[in-house]
Amino acid sequence: MLRTFLIQAGLFLAPFAAYAIYLAIRRRPLRSAESWTVPVLVWCGGLAVILTVTGLLLLTQFERAPAGSTYIPPHIEDGRVVPGQFR
Numbered sequence: 001m002l003r004t005f006l007i008q009a010g011l012f013l014a015p016f017a018a019y020a021i022y023l024a025i026r027r028r029p030l031r032s033a034e035s036w037t038v039p040v041l042v043w044c045g046g047l048a049v050i051l052t053v054t055g056l057l058l059l060t061q062f063e064r065a066p067a068g069s070t071y072i073p074p075h076i077e078d079g080r081v082v083p084g085q086f087r
Helices: 002-025 038-062
Strands: 075-077 080-082
Touching: 002 038
Parallel strands: none
Antiparallel strands: 075 080
């Protein structure tokens, strides 16, 4: 669950980070309001939403358990915690 959240947060923040890197390369002020105009924020926000939705769709498609499998929850065997798995 944490991994999924971090992946989605990274995908959402990636366009803003890429634009910040672009500003740094062009030696423009990062914290200036003139650098972060409304059209730039709309483009970055739109791209962030597209990346996040695409990431969610891909994660749900490829992170599934095989059809007909049953979930075995985490349990303790011989004093060790065995992680949950699908069989």
